[in-house]
Amino acid sequence: CTRLRMLDIKIGEKTASPNWKGKSQLRAHYRLLLDNFTNSACEGFRLAGFNGAPPCFTSRDPLLDIGGGSESAKKKALRLVFSIMPGAEMLSHFIDMHNTPVTSAGTEPGSTMSGTELAEIVLHELVLKLTIVAVACRRVAVPQKWVGSSIALAFDCGRLPPRHCGEDEIRQSVRLKLFDWGRSELSTLQNYMELCEEEQHDRAQFWQNYVGGMDRLAWEVVRAYWHRFSNAAEWGPYVELVVYDFDSTTADDFLGRARVPLQPTGRQVTVPLQDTPSICTGLSEAPSLTYCIERCPLP
Numbered sequence: 203c204t205r206l207r208m209l210d211i212k213i214g215e216k217t218a219s220p221n222w223k224g225k226s227q228l229r230a231h232y233r234l235l236l237d238n239f240t241n242s243a244c245e246g247f248r249l250a251g252f253n254g255a256p257p258c259f260t261s262r263d264p265l266l267d268i269g270g271g272s273e274s275a276k277k278k279a280l281r282l283v284f285s286i287m288p289g290a291e292m293l294s295h296f297i298d299m300h301n302t303p304v305t306s307a308g309t310e311p312g313s314t315m316s317g318t319e320l321a322e323i324v325l326h327e328l329v330l331k332l333t334i335v336a337v338a339c340r341r342v343a344v345p346q347k348w349v350g351s352s353i354a355l356a357f358d359c360g361r362l363p364p365r366h367c368g369e370d371e372i373r374q375s376v377r378l379k380l381f382d383w384g385r386s387e388l389s390t391l392q393n394y395m396e397l398c399e400e401e402q403h404d405r406a407q408f409w410q411n412y413v414g415g416m417d418r419l420a421w422e423v424v425r426a427y428w429h430r431f432s433n434a435a436e437w438g439p440y441v442e443l444v445v446y447d448f449d450s451t452t453a454d455d456f457l458g459r460a461r462v463p464l465q466p467t468g469r470q471v472t473v474p475l476q477d478t479p480s481i482c483t484g485l486s487e488a489p490s491l492t493y494c495i496e497r498c499p500l501p
Contacts, residue, residue, distance in 0.1 A: 203358045203360070203375075204358055204360025204361045205254050205358065205359050205360025205361075206253055206254050206356055206357075206358065206359075206360075207253065207254035207255070207256075207296065207356065207357060207358075207359040208251075208252070208253040208254065208354055208355065208356035208377075209249060209251075209252060209292065209296055209354065209355045209356070210249070210250045210251035210252070210253075210352055210354055211247050211248070211249055211250065211292075211352060211353050211354070211355070211419065212242065212247060212248050212249075212250045212350060212351075212352050213246070213247050213348075213351060213352065213353055213412055213415040213416055213419070214242065214246065214247070214348070214349070214350070214351075214408070214411040214412045214415045215237070215242055215243060215246050215411040215414065215415065216234055216237055216242070216349070216408065216411055217233060217234075217237055217242060217248075217349065217350040218230040218231075218233035218234050218237070218349065218350060218385075219347070219349050219385070219404075219408070222347075222349060222385060223349070223384065223385040223386075223387075224385075225349075225385060236285075239285075239286070240285040240286055241285065241286055241287060241288060241289070242285075242415075244288070245288065245289050245415070245418050245419075245422070246411065246414045246415030246416075246417075246418045246419075247289070247415040247416075247418065247419050248284070248285050248286075248287075249284040249285065249287050249292050250281075250284060250285075250352060251284065252284065252292075252295070252296075253356075254359055254360075255295060256295060256298040256299070256300075256301060256359075257301050258295065258298055258300075258301070259295045259298075262448055262450070263276070263450065264276055264279035264280050264282070264283050264450050265279050265450060266448065266449070266450040267449055267450045267451040267452070268450075268451070279450070283450075289418070289419065289422035290422060290425070290426065293325075293422060293423060293426040294426070296355065297321040297324060297325050297426070297430075298321075299317025299318065299320060299321050299359065300317065302316075302317035302320075302359075302362060312365065312499065312500060312501045313364060313365055313366075314362040314363065314364055314365060315362055315363050315364075315365055315372075316362070316498065316500060317362065319500075320359075320362060320363065320372065321430075322427075322430075322431045323369055323372045323373060323376075324357045324372070324376050325423065325426060325427045325430070325431070326427060326431075327372075327373045327376040328355055328376060328378065328423050329420075329423050329424050329427050331376070331378040332378065332416075332419060332420040332423050332424075333420055333424075335353075335378070335380070335416060335420070336413075336416050336417050336420040339412070339413045339416050339417075340413060342409075343391055344389050344390070344391050344393075344394040344405075345389070345394070345402075345405040345406040345408070345409035345410075346386070346387070346388065346389055346405065346408075346409050346412070347386065347387055347389070347404065347405045347408045347409065348383070348386040348387075348408070348409075348412050349385040349386060349408060350382065350384075350385050350386075351380065351381070351382045351383055351385075351386050351412075352380070352381055352382040353378065353379070353380050353381075353416075353419070354377065354378070354379045354381060355377070355378055356376070356377040356378075356379075357375060357376045357377065358375055365501070389405065437464055438464065439463060439464060440461050440462065440463055440464060441461075441462060441464045442459055442460070442461050443459065443460045443461075443462060443491060443493065444456070444458075444459045445457040445458050445459065445460075445475060445489075445491060455479070455481065456479060457475065457478065457479070457482065457489060458475025458476060458477055458478040458479075458482070458489050458491075459475065459476055459477055460473050460474070460475055460476060460491045460493075461476070462493060462495075464495065465495065466495055466496050466497055467493070467494050467495045467496070468496075469494065470492050470493070470494045471492070471493060471494065472490050472491070472492045473490060473491055473493075474488055474489070474490050474491075475488075475489040475490060475491055
């Protein structure tokens with residue numbers, strides 16, 4: 203693996219249980235309180251870690267709005283950013299390959315796959331793998347209590363694979379791993395029937411949370427693939443570019459939009475932004491967008 207890109211995702215609406223597997227009641231209630239303010243409460247999963255993130259994500263300073271801070275403070279702020287990130291945004295960063303050149307240095311044009319082709323194969327393989335996991339969870343005979351366990355989605359983003367290697371080699375390198383079982387138990391039918399009614403209800407509740415989170419994650423991956431790679435018709439004559447700023451503690455502000463023809467420009471073109479908000483009033487120069495469109499020849 204040249205450069206690993208990996209999402210560490212906590213599954214389940216609740217990621218702690220009082221007096222369970224060494225988790226004290228106080229610490230568990232504190233964790234459950236925090237869960238209410240994360241994506242766990244919204245979509246049934248949350249991002250816990252992101253290795254090999256693309257430049258469009260790493261260039262964002264989580265302490266920008268307060269003037270920066272120490273590396274320790276940045277790491278803590280980044281964990282907060284991870285925990286509240288919606289699945290759609292998480293996957294958008296995960297498959298972002300736009301900083302990867304169309305061809306690797308020193309190779310013939312078209313001899314390697316493009317970043318977009320690599321992203322499509324990776325995302326499609328994850329659709330297949332996550333669907334298998336989601337279906338397998340629904341076929342489990344008795345409810346399980348898997349608390350705070352995680353799933354890892356990973357692939358090699360450090361190089362563009364040679365075109366002659368084909369899809370199979372790329373698909374085999376895409377990884378999906380379930381891990382972090384420290385506070386989980388594997389229940390058999392016999393074990394489950396020996397539990398009291400209250401304990402059975404507890405297992406059923408946590409298992410519902412886990413299966414629901416896994417279903418939602420699989421659905422988000424399917425939706426991401428459909429929206430990004432399932433256009434079988436021709437593209438329209440125009441593309442709309444929408445510009446936002448970046449705010450680390452509040453919602454990003456809309457700055458304007460530009461509707462540009464979808465055709466090669468041959469050079470950089472600057473166009474004014476339309477529908478600019480009042481915060482742009484009084485600037486010395488009118489807000490504008492500079493862009494360039496060119497075709498990428500592929501076999």
